[in-house]
Amino acid sequence: MKKVAILGSTGSIGTQTLEIIRDNEDLQAVALAAGQNVDLMEKQIREFHPQIAGMWSEEAAADLRQRVSDLPVKIVCGMDGLLEIASFPESDVVVTAVVGMIGIRPTIAAIESGKTIALANKETLVTAGHIIMPLAAQRKVPILPVDSEHSAIFQSLQGRADNQIHRILLTASGGPFRGKKRADLEQMTLEDALKHPNWSMGKKVTIDSASLVNKGLEVMEAKWLFDVSLDQIQVVVHPQSIVHSAVEYDDGAVIAQLGLPDMKLPIQYALVYPERRPMHAPFMDLFAIHQLTFEAPDTETFPGLALAYRAAREGGSMPTVFNAANEMAVKLLLQKKIRFVQIPEILEMAMEHHHTIENPDVVQILQAEAETYEQIRQEMKL
Ligand SMILES: NC(=O)C1=CN([C@@H]2O[C@H](COP(=O)(O)OP(=O)(O)OC[C@H]3O[C@@H](n4cnc5c(N)ncnc54)[C@H](OP(=O)(O)O)[C@@H]3O)[C@@H](O)[C@H]2O)C=CC1
Ligand SMILES: CC(=O)[C@@H](O)[C@H](O)COP(=O)(O)O
Ligand SMILES: [Mn+2]
Numbered sequence: 001m002k003k004v005a006i007l008g009s010t011g012s013i014g015t016q017t018l019e020i021i022r023d024n025e026d027l028q029a030v031a032l033a034a035g036q037n038v039d040l041m042e043k044q045i046r047e048f049h050p051q052i053a054g055m056w057s058e059e060a061a062a063d064l065r066q067r068v069s070d071l072p073v074k075i076v077c078g079m080d081g082l083l084e085i086a087s088f089p090e091s092d093v094v095v096t097a098v099v100g101m102i103g104i105r106p107t108i109a110a111i112e113s114g115k116t117i118a119l120a121n122k123e124t125l126v127t128a129g130h131i132i133m134p135l136a137a138q139r140k141v142p143i144l145p146v147d148s149e150h151s152a153i154f155q156s157l158q159g160r161a162d163n164q165i166h167r168i169l170l171t172a173s174g175g176p177f178r179g180k181k182r183a184d185l186e187q188m189t190l191e192d193a194l195k196h197p198n199w200s201m202g203k204k205v206t207i208d209s210a211s212l213v214n215k216g217l218e219v220m221e222a223k224w225l226f227d228v229s230l231d232q233i234q235v236v237v238h239p240q241s242i243v244h245s246a247v248e249y250d251d252g253a254v255i256a257q258l259g260l261p262d263m264k265l266p267i268q269y270a271l272v273y274p275e276r277r278p279m280h281a282p283f284m285d286l287f288a289i290h291q292l293t294f295e296a297p298d299t300e301t302f303p304g305l306a307l308a309y310r311a312a313r314e315g316g317s318m319p320t321v322f323n324a325a326n327e328m329a330v331k332l333l334l335q336k337k338i339r340f341v342q343i344p345e346i347l348e349m350a351m352e353h354h355h356t357i358e359n360p361d362v363v364q365i366l367q368a369e370a371e372t373y374e375q376i377r378q379e380m381k382l
Contacts, residue, residue: 001026001027001028002026002027002028002092002093002271002272003028003030003090003091003092003093004017004021004027004028004029004030004031004091004092004093004094004095004271005029005030005031005032005033005085005086005088005091005093005094005095005110005115006018006029006031006032006033006094006095006097007033007082007085007086007094007095007096007097007098007103007106007121008033008034008035008095008096008097008098008099008120008121009029009032009033009034009041009044009097010034010035010037010040010041010044011034011097011098011099011202012097012200012201012202012205012263013095013097013120013146013202013263013267014032014034014095014097015040016263016264016267017095017097017118017267017271018044018047018048019264020264020267020268020271021048021271022047023280024268024271024272024277027271027272028048029044029048029050030050030051030052030088030090030091031050031051031052031053031085031088031090031091032044032045032048032050032052032053032054032085033053033054033055033081033082033085033086033098033106034053034054034055034056035055035056035060035098036055036056036057036060038055038060038063038064038067041053041055041064042064042067042068045064045068045071045073046068046071049071049073050073051072051073051074051088051090052073052074052075052076052084052085052088053068053073053074053075053076053085054075054076054077054081054082054084054085055075055077055081056077056078056082057077057078058077058078060077061075061076061077061081079105082098082102082105082106083105083106083109085106086106086107086109086110086113086115087109087110087112087113087115089113091115092115092116093115093116093117093118093271094106094107094110094115094116094117094118095118095120095146095267095270095271096110096117096118096119096120096121096124097120097121097146098121099121099123099202099204099205100121100123100204100327101123101124101126101127101128101320101323101324101327101365101369103121103123103124104124104127104128104132104362104365104366105362107119107121107124107128107132108128108131108132108135108362111132111135111136111139111141112135112139114139114141115141116141116142116144117136117141117142117143117144118144118146118267118270118271119143119144119145119146119147119225119270120146120147120267122147122217122218122220122221123217123323123327125220125221125224125225126217126220126221126319126320126322126323127319127320127323127324127365127369128320128362128365129220129221129223129224130224130359131361131362132224133224133225133227143225144269144270144273145221145225145266145270146263146266146267146270147218147221147266148244148245148261148263148266149170149171149218149222149244149245150218150221150222150225150226150245151244151257151265151266151269151270152171152243152244152245152246152256152257152266153168153170153222153225153226153245153246153247154225155257155269156245156246156247156255156256156257157226157247164250165226165228165232165247165248165249165250166232166248166249166250166252167232167233167234167247167248168222168226168228168232168233168234168245168246168247168248169234169236169245169246169247169248169254169256170215170218170219170222170233170234170235170236170245171235171236171237171238171241171243171244171245171246172212172214172215172235172236172237172238172297173196173197173198173199173209173237173238173239173241174197174212174237174238174239174295174297175196175197175209175210175211175212175214176192176193176195176196176197176209176210177192177193177210177301177302178197178237178239180301181301182300182301182341185301185340185341186339186341188210188339188340188341189340190333190334190336190340192210192340193206193207193210193211193333193340194206194207194210196209196210197239197241198240198241198261199241199261199263201263203330203334204327204330204334207330207333207334207343208326208330210340211302211304211340211343211344212297212299212302212304212305213304213305213308213326213343213344213347215235215297215305215308216304216305216307216308216309216311216312216322217308217323217326219233219235219305219308219309219312220308220311220312220319223312230309230312230313235297235305236294236295236296236297237294237295237296237297238292238293238294238295239293239295240289240291240292240293241261242258242259242260242261242284242289242292243256243257243258243292244256244257244258244259244266245257258284259283259284260281260282260283260284262281264279264281265279265281302344303344303348304326304343304344304347307322307344307347307348307351308322310351311351314356315356315358316356316357316358316359316360317354317356317357317358317360317364317365317368318351318354318356320360320365320368320369320372321350321351321354321368321372322347322350322351324350324368324369324372324373325346325347325349325350325351325372325376326343326346326347328346328372328373328376329342329343329346329347329376330343332346332380332382337380337382338380346376346380349375349376349379350372350375350376353375354368354371354372354375
């Protein structure tokens with residue numbers, strides 16, 4: 001039996017992880033953590049019987065504790081609760097499916113406790129990859145990618161013990177605004193940005209896809225996961241989201257992973273790796289898909305991707321500032337306090353203001369995050 005802890009069990013990745021657990025008798029959910037959705041957490045506890053579960057706020061945890069008082073489950077809250085769930089002694093693997101850099105400390109706690117990491121939470125690697133990757137290597141903890149592109153790259157690398165590859169071809173759908181120009185984007189609303197052409201996902205990553213910031217975060221995620229230079233990662237816009245990414249080898253051979261856009265495959269692959277198991281989902285029909293197309297990203301219209309490369313090349317604390325500014329900008333867009341086109345403006349402003357700290361530790365990363373939020377509040381008079 002493989003015992004699984006899920007950080008973010010009520011979200012898009014979290015609920016799909018539980019669907020995989022439901023379909024595989026040798027997987028068991030032993031620990032669940034979520035933010036505010038007490039109703040869904042109660043249902044999950046009643047179906048999956050974890051030994052421990054957590055909500056972010058004390059009030060939500062108290063409500064949950066009372067609702068499930070008939071069951072033998074420990075209810076915890078806050079960051080201490082997340083850390084306890086991440087390092088819960090019974091679990092073998094921790095699925096990091098919280099959204100945002102709040103995942104840094106629980107991911108470190110899980111690695112320090114020797115857990116295999118199934119990593120969806122890309123913001124943690126973007127901001128703390130220089131801490132996470134060496135720590136995982138030192139503790140001999142595998143970090144298995146869940147993000148669809150990184151899973152595709154990982155699958156395309158099977159059989160290669162080293163990373164002597166020529167390039168990674170990181171595919172991007174282009175999002176709902178592909179083909180539009182800057183003047184068109186001025187008119188785009190939150191509702192427009194939330195209409196991803198191919199994937200059904202949480203709101204934050206959906207907005208990030210529309211701004212191409214998601215691809216910028218994924219470039220940094222790939223750099224850390226596969227130990228390649230930024231020059232070895234090429235973003236390729238592929239509107240059909242069928243080629244989930246590819247690896248180009250030194251002899252020119254390109255190996256890719258293809259399939260319909262469905263996160264259940266990368267989630268299951270991370271949970272049962274190195275096995276491949278049957279999947280209860282529709283399979284790809286190439287005749288129905290008819291054509292696969294590829295184009296270069298438009299970084300003039302979508303400066304978020306160029307800013308991500310700039311932050312990644314600068315390194316140190318700059319990716320944290322890029323990421324924190326984006327987390328705040330997306331929150332403001334979701335609250336309708338800014339327009340979609342302001343996202344890259346906020347990122348650029350935050351990055352210009354920041355003096356990079358080389359090799360920041362966790363305290364410095366969290367401090368850079370807080371300073372970025374404060375800087376944006378001041379500039380935007382919030
Ligand atoms: N969705 C997808 O298909 C993909 C997602 N990813 C990445 O995976 C991560 C999760 O994305 P997604 O599932 O879409 O996000 P969702 O917004 O759907 O889910 C986020 C989850 O995190 C929980 N959460 C939020 N804040 C806290 C907190 N303070 N403490 C504990 N739990 C918290 C939420 O709980 P609640 O709802 O109860 O508040 C929810 O369970 C992101 O980093 C994203 O970029 C990567 C590839 C694909
Ligand atoms: C499903 C997944 O992995 C998302 O991160 C996806 O990549 C979003 O699509 P685009 O960013 O390519 O639009
Ligand atoms: Mn992705």
